Amino acid sequence: MGRLAVVTGSNKGIGFAIVEALCKKFDGTVMLCSRDLERGQKAVDVLKQKGLNPVLHQLEISDQNSINKLAETIKNEYQGLDILVNNAAIAYKHDATEPFVKQAEDTINVNFFANLDVCKTLFPLLRPHARVVNLSSSLGMLKQVSSPEIRTKLSNPNLTEDQLISIVKEYLADVKAGVHLDKGWPQTAYSTSKVFVSALTFIQQREFNKDTREDIVINAVHPGYVDTDMTSHKGPLTIEEGASAPVYCALLPPNSTKPKGDMVWCNSKIVDWQSLESVE
Numbered sequence: 001m002g003r004l005a006v007v008t009g010s011n012k013g014i015g016f017a018i019v020e021a022l023c024k025k026f027d028g029t030v031m032l033c034s035r036d037l038e039r040g041q042k043a044v045d046v047l048k049q050k051g052l053n054p055v056l057h058q059l060e061i062s063d064q065n066s067i068n069k070l071a072e073t074i075k076n077e078y079q080g081l082d083i084l085v086n087n088a089a090i091a092y093k094h095d096a097t098e099p100f101v102k103q104a105e106d107t108i109n110v111n112f113f114a115n116l117d118v119c120k121t122l123f124p125l126l127r128p129h130a131r132v133v134n135l136s137s138s139l140g141m142l143k144q145v146s147s148p149e150i151r152t153k154l155s156n157p158n159l160t161e162d163q164l165i166s167i168v169k170e171y172l173a174d175v176k177a178g179v180h181l182d183k184g185w186p187q188t189a190y191s192t193s194k195v196f197v198s199a200l201t202f203i204q205q206r207e208f209n210k211d212t213r214e215d216i217v218i219n220a221v222h223p224g225y226v227d228t229d230m231t232s233h234k235g236p237l238t239i240e241e242g243a244s245a246p247v248y249c250a251l252l253p254p255n256s257t258k259p260k261g262d263m264v265w266c267n268s269k270i271v272d273w274q275s276l277e278s279v280e
């Protein structure tokens with residue numbers, strides 16, 4: 001039975017470099033997912049020229065039908081999933097002219113809810129010893145939230161997915177009411193979305209710990225400040241450097257106990273998500 005790794009949003013940027021590294025290091029098929037098949041095929045062609053052999057699959061994470069089709073392919077052709085890297089995300093630029101309510105809704109819908117839909121659909125296919133990586137950010141650290149009350153809610157060690165979804169909805173309501181900054185939410189919708197992704201990751205590990213399938217590990221990763229379209233190429237790290245910590249977490253050996261349900265920095269070290277100090 002062949003092993004399978006899936007990387008979402010991997011036609012470019014850090015996701016592309018994660019696919020390239022997994023093609024070299026992972027003993028199995030690596031699926032390069034792209035919402036646009038033409039862009040995906042171009043990315044696959046670049047890797048094929050390097051002698052690598054990723055498999056292309058269409059995936060728009062905001063479209064449940066598209067996620068379902070990927071799940072069908074995984075079930076029918078691979079019978080299970082060994083690595084899932086939730087990499088796809090969006091970020092509005094600082095000079096974006098869209099109203100903040102739209103920016104917040106779009107960003108939370110893609111970065112939080114669509115990634116959650118991918119998890120809900122694909123987690124049942126994970127095999128024992130599977131590794132899941134959620135791409136978070138330094139902007140997804142708890143200290144980005146200035147409100148101590150919201151920080152307390154988000155860092156509750158018994159927080160459930162449903163409770164987290166209620167908090168996410170509370171954020172969107174505060175944005176609509178124009179009071180999100182007064183309430184102590186982060187400055188940007190992107191930062192808030194990544195705080196939620198981090199909080200979700202810790203909940204998901206607690207759920208995996210109760211799962212009958214043994215040794216499923218999930219971590220949230222800050223890949224570093226990377227030279228990609230998302231950062232308008234301002235980040236100093238190459239995409240290969242940005243892929244390093246996600247790939248480390250994707251390839252954690254069987255029965256590893258650390259990192260597990262942790263926040264992992266770009267140097268592959270665990271950081272305290274709740275710390276209010278600088279971790280760099």
Ligand SMILES: NC(=O)c1ccc[n+]([C@@H]2O[C@H](COP(=O)([O-])OP(=O)(O)OC[C@H]3O[C@@H](n4cnc5c(N)ncnc54)[C@H](OP(=O)(O)O)[C@@H]3O)[C@@H](O)[C@H]2O)c1
Nearest residue numbers: 009011013014060061087088089135137225226228229230
């Ligand atoms: N770059 C950094 O410095 C940095 C720092 C911290 C965290 N991160 C995180 O690292 C991850 C990768 O970032 P990046 O800098 O490589 O970004 P990027 O260059 O903008 O690439 C993002 C990828 O996600 C895809 N995507 C966006 N929305 C999607 C959707 N709805 N469905 C499917 N695919 C979608 C994009 O596809 P299209 O090409 O079709 O748009 C693209 O392949 C993100 O989660 C980001 O938040 C990046």
